Structures are given as structure tokens and as C-alpha cells.
Amino acid sequence: xxxxxxxxxxxxxxxxxxxxxxxxxxxxxxxxxxxxxxxxxxxxxxxxxxxxxxxxxxxxxxxxxxxxxxxxxxxxxxxxxxxxxxxxxxxxxxxxxxxxxxxxxxxxxxxxxxxxxxxxxxxxxxxxxxxxxxxxxxxxxxxxxxxxxxxxxxxxxxxxxxxxxxxxxxxxxxxxxxxxxxxxxxxxxxxxxxxxxxxxxxxxxxxxxxxxxxxxxxxxxxxxxxxxxxxxxxxxxxxxxxxxxxxxxxxxxxxxxxxxxxxxxxxxxxxxxxxxxxxxxxxxxxxxxxxxxxxxxxxxxxxxxxxxxxxxxxxxxxxxxxxxxxxxxxxxxxxxxxxxxxxxxxxxxxxxxxxxxxxxxxxxxxxxxxxxxxxxxxxxxxxxxxxxxxxxxxxxxxxxxxxxxxxxxxxxxxxxxxxxxxxxxxxxxxxxxxxxxxxxxxxxxxxxxxxxxxxxxxxxxxxxxxxxxxxxxxxxxxxxxxxxxxxxxxxxxxxx
Amino acid sequence: xxxxxxxxxxxxxxxxxxxxxxxxxxxxxxxxxxxxxxxxxxxxxxxxxxxxxxxxxxxxxxxxxxxxxxxxxxxxxxxxxxxxxxxxxxxxxxxxxxxxxxxxxxxxxxxxxxxxxxxxxxxxxxxxxxxxxxxxxxxxxxxxxxxxxxxxxxxxxxxxxxxxxxxxxxxxxxxxxxxxxxxxxxxxxxxxxxxxxxxxxxxxxxxxxxxxxxxxxxxxxxxxxxxxxxxxxxxxxxxxxxxxxxxxxxxxxxxxxxxxxxxxxxxxxxxxxxxxxxxxxxxxxxxxxxxxxxxxxxxxxxxxxxxxxxxxxxxxxxxxxxxxxxxxxxxxxxxxxxxxxxxxxxxxxxxxxxxxxxxxxxxxxxxxxxxxxxxxxxxxxxxxxxxxxxxxxxxxxxxxxxxxxxxxxxxxxxxxxxxxxxxxxxxxxxxxxxxxxxxxxxxxxxxxxxxxxxxxxxxxxxxxxxxxxxxxxxxxxxxxxxxxxxxxxxxxxxxx
Numbered sequence: 001x002x003x004x005x006x007x008x009x010x011x012x013x014x015x016x017x018x019x020x021x022x023x024x025x026x027x028x029x030x031x032x033x034x035x036x037x038x039x040x041x042x043x044x045x046x047x048x049x050x051x052x053x054x055x056x057x058x059x060x061x062x063x064x065x066x067x068x069x070x071x072x073x074x075x076x077x078x079x080x081x082x083x084x085x086x087x088x089x090x091x092x093x094x095x096x097x098x099x100x101x102x103x104x105x106x107x108x109x110x111x112x113x114x115x116x117x118x119x120x121x122x123x124x125x126x127x128x129x130x131x132x133x134x135x136x137x138x139x140x141x142x143x144x145x146x147x148x149x150x151x152x153x154x155x156x157x158x159x160x161x162x163x164x165x166x167x168x169x170x171x172x173x174x175x176x177x178x179x180x181x182x183x184x185x186x187x188x189x190x191x192x193x194x195x196x197x198x199x200x201x202x203x204x205x206x207x208x209x210x211x212x213x214x215x216x217x218x219x220x221x222x223x224x225x226x227x228x229x230x231x232x233x234x235x236x237x238x239x240x241x242x243x244x245x246x247x248x249x250x251x252x253x254x255x256x257x258x259x260x261x262x263x264x265x266x267x268x269x270x271x272x273x274x275x276x277x278x279x280x281x282x283x284x285x286x287x288x289x290x291x292x293x294x295x296x297x298x299x300x301x302x303x304x305x306x307x308x309x310x311x312x313x314x315x316x317x318x319x320x321x322x323x324x325x326x327x328x329x330x331x332x333x334x335x336x337x338x339x340x341x342x343x344x345x346x347x348x349x350x351x352x353x354x355x356x357x358x359x360x361x362x363x364x365x366x367x368x369x370x371x372x373x374x375x376x377x378x379x380x381x382x383x384x385x386x387x388x389x390x391x392x393x394x395x396x397x398x399x400x401x402x403x404x405x406x407x408x409x410x411x412x413x414x415x416x417x418x419x420x421x422x423x424x425x426x427x428x429x430x431x432x433x434x435x436x437x438x439x440x441x442x443x444x445x446x447x448x449x450x451x452x453x454x455x456x457x458x459x460x461x462x463x464x465x466x467x468x469x470x471x472x473x474x475x476x477x478x479x480x481x482x483x484x485x486x487x488x489x490x491x492x493x494x495x496x
Numbered sequence: 497x498x499x500x501x502x503x504x505x506x507x508x509x510x511x512x513x514x515x516x517x518x519x520x521x522x523x524x525x526x527x528x529x530x531x532x533x534x535x536x537x538x539x540x541x542x543x544x545x546x547x548x549x550x551x552x553x554x555x556x557x558x559x560x561x562x563x564x565x566x567x568x569x570x571x572x573x574x575x576x577x578x579x580x581x582x583x584x585x586x587x588x589x590x591x592x593x594x595x596x597x598x599x600x601x602x603x604x605x606x607x608x609x610x611x612x613x614x615x616x617x618x619x620x621x622x623x624x625x626x627x628x629x630x631x632x633x634x635x636x637x638x639x640x641x642x643x644x645x646x647x648x649x650x651x652x653x654x655x656x657x658x659x660x661x662x663x664x665x666x667x668x669x670x671x672x673x674x675x676x677x678x679x680x681x682x683x684x685x686x687x688x689x690x691x692x693x694x695x696x697x698x699x700x701x702x703x704x705x706x707x708x709x710x711x712x713x714x715x716x717x718x719x720x721x722x723x724x725x726x727x728x729x730x731x732x733x734x735x736x737x738x739x740x741x742x743x744x745x746x747x748x749x750x751x752x753x754x755x756x757x758x759x760x761x762x763x764x765x766x767x768x769x770x771x772x773x774x775x776x777x778x779x780x781x782x783x784x785x786x787x788x789x790x791x792x793x794x795x796x797x798x799x800x801x802x803x804x805x806x807x808x809x810x811x812x813x814x815x816x817x818x819x820x821x822x823x824x825x826x827x828x829x830x831x832x833x834x835x836x837x838x839x840x841x842x843x844x845x846x847x848x849x850x851x852x853x854x855x856x857x858x859x860x861x862x863x864x865x866x867x868x869x870x871x872x873x874x875x876x877x878x879x880x881x882x883x884x885x886x887x888x889x890x891x892x893x894x895x896x897x898x899x900x901x902x903x904x905x906x907x908x909x910x911x912x913x914x915x916x917x918x919x920x921x922x923x924x925x926x927x928x929x930x931x932x933x934x935x936x937x938x939x940x941x942x943x944x945x946x947x948x949x950x951x952x953x954x955x956x957x958x959x960x961x962x963x964x965x966x967x968x969x970x971x972x973x974x975x976x977x978x979x980x981x982x983x984x985x986x987x988x989x990x991x992x
Binding site: 023024027028084087089092094095096104106107109110111114116117217218221225226228386396399406407410411413414415416417418419420424426428429430431432434436437438441442443444445446451457458459460461462463464465466468469483485488490 | 519520523524580583585588590591592600602603605606607610612613713714717721722724882892895902903906907909910911912913914915916920922924925926927928930932933934937938939940941942947953954955956957958959960961962964965979981984986
């Protein structure tokens with residue numbers, strides 16, 4: 001299906017050499033020039049018209065509105081990270097002025113983030129725009145001042161190529177060398193491995209499956225010089241239904257969740273795949289209402305045949321586990337490339353004993369765990385693995401009487417939602433899209449929101465430097481007007 | 497020599513269980529209460545008197561002034577990180593308020609750093625106070641809100657025990673549970689391994705050798721749940737002598753470096769172990785002056801017999817390399833436990849071909865590399881591995897005519913010093929004590945200065961939370977008066 005040849009080792013060496021040459025140029029590029037490049041890419045995407053959308057729809061089975069919306073999100077990301085890049089808060093600039101008469105004398109020391117160097121990006125299959133070629137990882141690496149090498153996702157190679165062409169043009173239009181951005185194809189494991197193991201590669205961004213993300217992470221750690229790998233590997237995004245909240249309106253909650261579970265044929269990393277309640281009439285009502293609604297939602301085409309096949313398999317495996325009961329699946333018949341909306345249930349006791357049930361079934365599937373009591377719900381909260389998100393549906397009374405459950409959830413997730421749904425990942429500074437392992441390989445960084453830039457930078461101190469040899473960001477007069485911490489106090493002031 | 501027994505596996509399990517119980521208590525502890533604990537430890541150290549100093553001197557061979565000064569530094573670290581902890585800038589608190597009429601509606605999202613959980617600290621042999629039991633790692637982990645488990649360094653177990661006793665008392669005095677801080681002894685590899693591999697451990701801090709730090713890092717990556725390991729493993733801290741600067745005053749520069757190379761018997765991680773110049777009369781004068789001064793510096797007792805033995809071996813190995821010439825060693829005879837101040841030299845060509853010469857010789861040893869020309873110096877700058885520090889001795893003309901060398905150095909180090917010496921690591925926010933691999937296992941974090949706190953925390957978002965369920969740091973009224981980014985603008989204001 002892939003009309004592009006896998007990159008050869010010599011092609012990979014060429015792009016990596018070009019990236020190495022571009023690295024110091026990118027590092028010294030002003031923040032505003034980096035922003036200019038990112039805005040030029042956004043302009044290119046904006047002008048790309050409906051032809052590109054048709055290619056994306058053909059390669060991903062995503063509907064027009066979704067593809068159009070995702071392109072808009074990608075443009076917004078590029079522009080908002082460009083703005084954040086130029087604003088410079090992310091640099092964590094800090095200045096300690098000299099105290100010559102201290103014993104021993106304190107030298108002038110100034111610190112800011114500097115780029116790591118060439119970054120390899122593996123795009124995702126489920127976001128052909130927003131987390132692929134010109135997506136969040138590319139935008140944040142460019143903002144950090146790093147050259148980028150994208151490996152096209154083999155499920156949408158033409159989309160990736162067309163977007164790469166837009167980026168190449170943007171790089172040229174702002175007068176930067178080609179090595180700032182490279183794009184290679186590769187459906188084999190070897191291409192990805194060669195990119196991650198290349199000595200010029202200094203960091204890796206990945207969005208996809210646990211097996212893929214963990215394999216890259218392990219490889220990178222076995223390099224002579226280990227490098228950071230940011231793998232966003234998904235999660236089951238547990239939802240805890242507390243009793244008073246659920247009893248107040250089980251039908252509305254079920255309606256919201258029927259929508260969230262099946263949004264985009266369940267192919268979001270924040271899809272709620274696990275719902276935990278306590279046995280009660282309200283939980284019965286919730287399940288029965290959810291069942292009715294899920295039954296009425298028709299199956300949808302999944303991203304590609306591989307994902308549809310995996311869904312069939314994982315779903316069957318999950319349903320075949322002892323103590324798991326199918327509650328409902330869509331009443332509309334499905335073709336092989338479609339994902340069938342499905343709700344299953346089990347008891348807290350079964351769930352606690354069977355780790356297989358904790359695993360993600362990527363698609364429109366959710367498991368309702370019926371706990372015997374609050375103590376069992378707490379045990380579930382303690383036992384689940386690290387998650388991108390966790391949601392608690394609760395009144396004030398619920399939280400106050402079950403603060404232990406609330407506390408257990410905090411330890412497990414990167415984002416906690418109170419009375420909402422986990423799907424919908426807002427692009428803003430306060431968004432943390434990340435979480436404890438195995439949802440990601442590094443819980444300390446986000447892949448959504450402008451703080452994603454920090455993944456590809458490291459602090460560096462400049463000691464006893466003449467003002468004119470310092471980066472502009474750290475010079476006395478604060479020529480860029482950025483926030484800096486001067487002798488422990490944040491300000492935009494010049495150093496006097 | 498070690499009068500303490502290695503901790504057994506069941507003892508390790510007990511302290512790890514206690515740390516797990518203490519973790520949510522520490523997480524919810526107010527910033528000011530964390531600071532109170534840290535200040536109580538500082539108070540205890542301040543009151544510890546000369547008896548403790550006598551034990552430290554006995555175990556480390558460090559002289560009175562150094563041990564006294566290092567205790568002062570440790571107290572300063574605890575107090576200054578406590579202040580930074582309470583100030584809250586490190587939390588990176590961020591608030592995006594809801595925009596209900598956006599399509600789709602934007603929810604209220606707030607983010608701040610939350611603690612990782614129990615942190616295991618391996619103290620260093622060369623800083624029995626400042627980077628050991630109550631040192632920088634412990635201080636920053638406590639500030640981050642993490643329980644700490646210290647493994648005593650087997651070279652100064654009694655020092656470690658006495659300091660641990662001070663911490664235990666401080667924990668009790670502020671009314672916190674014992675699990676907040678634990679201390680175990682262990683001279684075997686097994687104790688360290690059991691601590692790093694324990695499922696309750698969420699991060700590791702280490703200061704020491706490459707082999708030790710890398711082994712812990714590799715172990716942690718092979719866990720079912722990999723965890724971050726911050727190993728500060730030292731470096732050779734290259735010094736680049738540019739021609740105009742050197743020619744102006746080779747004798748003073750030699751005097752400064754004779755002092756820096758032999759400070760603390762060369763047992764600092766920022767010891768300048770590599771000096772790179774370009775063949776010239778000035779370089780000859782520098783070498784001859786350095787030789788005279790080093791010859792006059794008597795050998796000093798090293799920290800412990802193992803380090804003295806390693807120095808003898810590494811020094812011999814280095815001197816036995818083809819093309820390496822001994823320039824001078826101290827003219828005073830040395831006993832087996834002393835480190836002999838030593839200067840060797842080689843050519844740029846030999847250095848570039850022999851990687852063995854790039855390795856650290858921990859002690860009062862430095863290798864002067866005589867390059868044929870600036871191009872060879874540039875090649876050396878490109879070839880060296882990642883470093884904690886790099887120093888450039890240069891006039892403005894030197895830098896302007898050799899900007900390529902300047903640029904190459906930036907890529908290699910965590911701190912760059914212009915016309916100074918690398919020894920002396922100021923404790924302040926702008927200090928970055930870290931650097932590209934192999935100087936550390938994670939170039940993105942510092943082990944000195946209040947930003948060291950960030951090593952032991954991760955961002956977390958709270959979405960759609962009622963104000964009273966948010967951490968105080970994120971509540972509307974800003975009850976703690978900390979800096980927060982509200983809708984992309986930094987301020988101390990309340991949310992209106």
C-alpha cells in the first residue's frame with residue numbers, strides 16, 4: 001500500500017548529517033525567527049486546501065469535519081507554540097549577579113534552556129495532522145531550537161509527504177538550511193531503529209502503542225550515549241463514579257459517556273476504557289442506560305485495517321476473560337474495517353485479580369467494574385497503573401467521605417478531571433498530557449501545550465561572561481523583554 | 497572498617513513501606529511545613545558541634561576548615577532550598593480559566609508540579625555533608641514533597657548515621673511520621689540494587705563514579721516501571737587556553753590553575769583535568785610555570801584508601817599511554833594514602849586518537865594537550881564527551897576569531913566559564929550543575945541550586961475542579977501569594 005520506499009541507511013546518514021550541521025544554526029536562531037518558521041508552516045497548512053484533506057481522508061478513514069478540525073488544531077498549535085517560544089517564559093532564564101566581596105567571591109552566573117540537538121519524531125496514526133509530521137512534537141522541537149527528522153507513519157505516508165513538502169517550503173521561505181527539517185519514509189522496524197540509534201540524534205518524540213514506545217525507549221537507553229525518549233503510549237483513563245453523584249442523575253452521566261466512549265470510533269488516547277462504580281440501583285440504571293445508547297450508535301470505520309483487526313482481537317480477548325460479561329454492542333452490523341461500540345462488565349473482585357482487564361482495548365470499548373463497596377473501589381484505584389487521565393464523578397460529600405479514593409487517583413494520573421469526560425485535550429499552557437509509566441516513558445513532561453517545548457531543551461549556565469557574549473535572553477538590558485528571575489525575583493527588568 | 501551491618505531485604509522492605517505510607521502525607525504537606533522540616537534539619541546541623549566534625553575528619557581525612565565549611569554549605573543549602581520551596585516558583589503553577597462559549601467549550605484547567613514519591617539517595621564520598629545524608633539530593637527531595645531513603649556511603653558510615661539521627665529528630669520535632677526519612681547502611685552492591693529495584697521507589701539521586709551511576713541508571717531502566725535516576729558522574733572539565741589571553745599573562749593563569757587542580761587534593765567533580773592550548777612560547781611558559789608551582793605543592797591525604805589506590809592506578813595508566821609525557825609531580829615524597837599533584841602533557845594528535853586520555857583521573861592530576869593549531873583545538877572540542885563544565889580563557893579577539901571553538905564548547909557542557917576556574921560551585925538558582933552524558937544521566941536537571949527540587953516532581957493538571965478541592969497553590973485567591981501563569985501571563989494576582 002505504501003508507495004514510498006523505506007529510507008536506506010545511507011539516506012538516513014545524510015539527513016542526520018544535515019541535522020547536525022543545522023543544529024548550531026538553530027540553536028543561535030532568535031526566538032522570533034523560530035516563531036517565524038513555525039508561523040510559515042502554519043500558513044502553508046492554512047493554504048493547503050481541500051486536496052490535502054482528501055488525501056488524509058483516503059488514508060485514515062477519518063470524516064471531513066474531523067480532518068478539517070484537526071488541521072485547524074495543528075495550525076493553532078504551531079501559532080500558539082510560536083507565540084510561547086517568542087515570549088520566552090519556557091526558557092526559565094535566571095540571573096545571579098556577582099557579589100565580589102563575598103568570601104569566596106560570588107561570580108556572575110546566568111542560566112537558560114538551550115536546545116538538545118536533532119530530534120527524531122515518530123508521528124501517530126490517530127492524529128495524521130496534530131501529532132504527526134507538523135504536529136505537537138515537531139512544533140515543540142523547532143521552538144526549542146532543534147532540527148527535526150520525521151519518520152512518516154506508514155499508515156498515512158502520502159499525507160505525511162504532503163505536509164513535509166509544506167514544511168520544506170516554509171524552511172526555504174524563511175531562509176534556513178534544509179537540515180532544519182527532514183522527512184523519511186519507513187514501514188520497517190529498521191528505519192526507526194537506525195534513527196533512534198544514530199549518534200547525532202539527541203532526543204525522540206513518539207505517540208502510539210505501548211509496545212512501540214517502550215521498544216524505542218529501551219533502544220535509546222542502550223545507546224553508548226543514552227538519550228531521552230518521550231513516548232506517549234496511551235492508557236485506559238479510568239472513571240470513578242461516586243455514589244451520591246451517580247444517584248443524582250445516572251441517565252445524563254451515561255449519555256455523556258456513551259458519547260465519550262465512541263467519539264472518533266474510540267480512537268483517542270484519552271478514551272474512557274474503564275468505568276468503576278459501586279453496586280447500587282443507580283449503577284444498574286447507569287449501565288442499562290449506557291447499554292441502550294451504545295446499542296444505538298452505529299459502528300464506524302477505524303483508521304486502518306491493522307487497527308480494526310487489533311480491536312477485534314483485543315475486544316474478543318477481553319470478553320473471553322472469566323467473569324466478564326458483554327452488556328451490549330452496537331445493534332448495527334459491522335464490516336471488518338469497523339469498530340463495534342461495546343460495553344462489558346465485571347466485578348471488582350475479578351478485576352483486582354486479572355491484570356489482563358487493566359489493559360487498553362484501543363477502540364470504542366469500555367469495561368464497567370462493579371465494586372462491592374467503597375473499600376473495593378479504593379483497592380482498584382491503588383492497583384491500576386499510571387494513566388494519562390483519571391476522572392472522578394463526585395459531589396462534595398462524595399469526595400469528603402472518600403478522600404482516600406481521591407488521593408489514590410492523584411498518584412496515578414497526569415490529569416484529573418472532576419465531573420467531566422477525559423476526551424478533549426485542550427491546547428493550553430495548563431494542559432498536562434502525560435502521566436506516570438506506562439502511560440508515558442517520562443511523567444515529567446507534557447506532549448500537549450507550550451510546556452512541551454521543554455522536552456527538547458536543557459539548562460546551561462554561563463559564568464563570568466562579558467555581556468556581549470551572552471545570549472540575548474540573558475543580557476543586562478533584557479533586549480527581548482522576557483521574564484527572568486534576577487537574584488531570586490521574577491521580573492522583566494534590566495540588570496542594573 | 498564499617499561498624500554497621502548491611503540492611504537486610506526485610507529491613508529495606510520495612511523502610512520502603514514506611515516511605516510509601518508517608519508519601520501522600522508529604523505530598524499534602526504545605527510548602528511552609530516542608531520548609532519548617534528543612535530548617536529544623538539545618539538547626540540540628542548547626543547545633544551538632546565539634547564532635548560531629550571530629551568523626552567526619554576521622555572518616556574522610558578532610559581538614560577541619562573544609563569540614564567546617566562544608567557543614568556551613570549544607571546548612572545554607574537546606575535553608576535556601578527551604579526558602580525556594582516556600583516561595584513556590586519551582587511549582588510552575590499555571591491556570592487557564594474556562595471559556596464556556598468557546599466551541600467546544602474550554603474547561604478550567606490548572607497545573608502544578610506534584611511529588612514523584614519515595615526517593616532513594618546515594619551520597620557521595622567527597623562531600624560527606626553537602627552531597628550526602630542531609631545534602632542537596634535529600635534537601636531537594638524533601639522540598640519537592642518526597643519521602644527520602646538514604647543509603648549511607650560506606651566510606652563514612654558513622655558520619656552518615658550521626659547526620660541521619662539529626663534528621664530523625666527534626667522529623668519528629670515537626671510532628672511528621674518516621675517514614676518521611678529513612679537511613680540504611682550497605683557496603684554491598686545488593687543493598688543499593690534492592691533500593692533501586694523496590695517497586696515503591698520513584699526516583700534515585702546519586703553522586704559518584706561513572707561505573708556506579710551508570711549501573712544504577714541501567715538497573716532502573718530495566719524495572720517493570722522504569723524510574724528516573726539522576727547520577728552526577730563527574731567529568732574532566734576541559735579548559736581551553738586561547739592564544740591572546742594566554743600570551744598576556746601565562747604565569748598568573750598557571751598560578752590559578754595550580755590552585756584549582758590541587759584544591760581538596762583534586763577531589764572535586766569540577767576539577768580541571770584537561771587543559772588544551774596551542775603550541776606557542778606562551779604555552780611553554782604556562783607549562784613551565786604550572787610545573788614549578790605543582791612541584792611545590794605537597795601531596796595530601798585522599799578521602800579513603802580506595803580512592804588513593806584508584807588514583808595511583810589511573811594516574812599510572814594515563815602516564816603509560818604512548819605519547820604522554822610527565823611534566824612534573826610534587827617534589828615532596830608521598831605516602832600510599834596521599835594523592836601526588838601531577839601534570840602530564842601530550843599533543844593534540846595523540847589526544848584525538850586515544851580515548852583513554854579523555855577519561856577522568858580522579859585526583860590532583862591534569863593533562864595539558866598541546867595542539868598544533870586552532871583547527872586541532874576545534875577538533876578536540878568536537879571530540880570530547882559531555883562535561884559538567886568547560887572553561888574558556890579568552891580575550892574578546894580570541895572569541896571573535898574562534899567562534900567555532902566557542903560554539904563547539906557550548907554543545908558539550910552544562911556550565912561554561914569565561915576566564916575563571918571550574919572549581920567552586922555556587923549554590924544559587926542560576927547554577928546548573930549537570931551536563932550532557934556521561935557527566936550525568938540526565939542533562940535536563942541540576943543537582944545544585946534550588947532548581948534541583950524539580951528533579952523529584954512531575955506536572956499534574958486539575959480540570960474542572962471546585963476551588964476548595966484544588967491544592968492551595970492553584971486556588972482562585974492565591975492564598976500562598978506565589979507566582980502563577982494565569983491565561984499565559986505571569987503574576988501573583990488572584991483569579992478574578
